[in-house]
Amino acid sequence: MPAESQVLKLEGARIVRKRQSGTTFELLVSEFFVCSGQMTCVVGESGCGKSTLLDFLALVLRPKELVSFNIKRGDEAIDIASMWSNGKDGKLAWVRRHFIGYVLQTGGLLPFLTVRENLMLPARLKGMKGQASKLESMASKMGIGSFLQAKPSTLSGGQRQRVAILRAMMHDPLIILADEPTAAVDRKRALKIIEDFRSLAARQGTAIVMVTHDQELVKDVADRWYSFKLDYPDDGIILSRCFEIGVE
Numbered sequence: 001m002p003a004e005s006q007v008l009k010l011e012g013a014r015i016v017r018k019r020q021s022g023t024t025f026e027l028l029v030s031e032f033f034v035c036s037g038q039m040t041c042v043v044g045e046s047g048c049g050k051s052t053l054l055d056f057l058a059l060v061l062r063p064k065e066l067v068s069f070n071i072k073r074g075d076e077a078i079d080i081a082s083m084w085s086n087g088k089d090g091k092l093a094w095v096r097r098h099f100i101g102y103v104l105q106t107g108g109l110l111p112f113l114t115v116r117e118n119l120m121l122p123a124r125l126k127g128m129k130g131q132a133s134k135l136e137s138m139a140s141k142m143g144i145g146s147f148l149q150a151k152p153s154t155l156s157g158g159q160r161q162r163v164a165i166l167r168a169m170m171h172d173p174l175i176i177l178a179d180e181p182t183a184a185v186d187r188k189r190a191l192k193i194i195e196d197f198r199s200l201a202a203r204q205g206t207a208i209v210m211v212t213h214d215q216e217l218v219k220d221v222a223d224r225w226y227s228f229k230l231d232y233p234d235d236g237i238i239l240s241r242c243f244e245i246g247v248e
Contacts, residue, residue, distance in 0.1 A: 007174045007207050008057070009033040010080075012067025015056050022236075027052045029242045034175060038223035039198045039208040042242070043215045048228040049240040050211040054177050057209060058102055059092045071099060073174060098126055101168030101206075103178040107160045109152040115139075115163050116148040122171040135170065141200055142166050158182075158189040165197050169206065176201060178210040187217070194221055 182190035
């Protein structure tokens, strides 16, 4: 994949987490990158490090070690590793707000806001205006155009996830991180949601990083795959290595 299409690339990351069980979990990532308009899937069972990796990519989990981490906007390379090492939390929050979208497994919609208000929230936080026509067009493409005035509680699980996905796209992020975004719906609906998600993101040139335990679910839409190798040494430190397993 040409380097110029990469919007995120990191090398030499070591992330450490303490678990409630008292064990220490370490995730090692030698290299990880995602490209504009593509879906990268991170596949693995519970406890392998999927959520740890996603939190790190979302700039909310500080690494213990990091060789390089860059987010590319046009010709500009944003040096995330430097921000981490220099404690630039404000700049990290700015990058997160402007260039990263996040889809929670539970949707995370605010129940007291309408669908329209939920969708507009990230764009308003970014200071974007004049998004009404874009919102209606994208909502129609995602099959939720007739629910814009509804409250999330009146929607089905699949409809709420479509709203959550679209909300993550409304502020034109470079990268969308999705944490098992269809776990709460049946397989038929999950497949359709993921297909529509990937299609809409590809048209916008947005990169998707989706974590899932179900490789079969995304095998026909993923452009790139990562998985994990787990080690359980005697010292009680669970070691997981993230590695690339194939390219479509």
